[in-house]
Amino acid sequence: MRAKKYVIGNFKGGVGKSTVAQMLGFESAYHYNLKTLIVDLDMQGNTSDVMNLTHMNYSKEDGGGENTPINFEYTIADVLMEDIPVEKAIYQVINNLDILPADMSFEEYDNWSTVNYPESIDRFKYMDEKLSPLYDKYDVIYIDVPPSISNFSKSAMYIADWAIVVLQTQVKSMRNAMQYLEYMDFFTETFESDLKVVGVIPFMLETGDSVDKEMYEQAKDIYGEHLIKNVVLKNARLKRYDGSGITTERTKKGTLKQWDRKTHELFIAIFDELKEHETWY
């Protein structure tokens, strides 16, 4: 087994990066039964928190905690700065889905790594080497990064095979994902990495139906075939997962309740599209 590694990118904050990492990670594990890991490289720890809440939502049979949270004794910061073996910082969310969490202590890593590895390429290689024992344990690894061009986001670019770019469609500008793609070109050339774009996922949170089609067409002109056809619209359930964790609530008959169903169907469809795009290379 050799994990496919994905970084979820956009240098802008609050565009949906973590949501994509969480949802694709969940569908990969829960729907497709792939052995899946989410690596949180954001000291805000948002994805770690959502995964912990998700863990609490599931029964022991599903690999969850039945209302008992995970105690994240070790995080990515301990792995990188305290020589804790990476396996010790891996926690099960549900069956097939694990998280390597981050918290505020990761803030120090930027300075620590610059002191210990003055050359940026050595910092990227160091993180890659520290995570490498995981690569043959998973089918899929999603890396969630903080916004902005930083040591964290660049290390993730170095480690990943594929980039999934989130596009926040806006009436004013459709180009926010372009900055990431352009930087990726520069990065792959400078550091001889072979990171490839697998798709651009449009998030349309701003307006009503009438403008949407036009915005999609504009985005299509810019991003071409990379643009994913399944659009993420404003979705109260997705917003709710941020505070409740991901759920798969069922009716008495055992089918998914409609808001969970729609949300999961959307991300399963996005997962499928991305997989299709990979075959183009």
Ligand SMILES: Nc1ncnc2c1ncn2[C@@H]1O[C@H](COP(=O)(O)OP(=O)(O)OP(=O)(O)O)[C@@H](O)[C@H]1O
């Ligand atoms: N389709 C949606 N509808 C409504 N709210 C959404 C949707 N997608 C994401 N959100 C919410 O928007 C907020 C920002 O999303 P998210 O955390 O995924 O962005 P991010 O790019 O990871 O942000 P950051 O740059 O801070 O890491 C979250 O509260 C999330 O729940």
Ligand SMILES: [Mg+2]
């Ligand atoms: Mg985020």
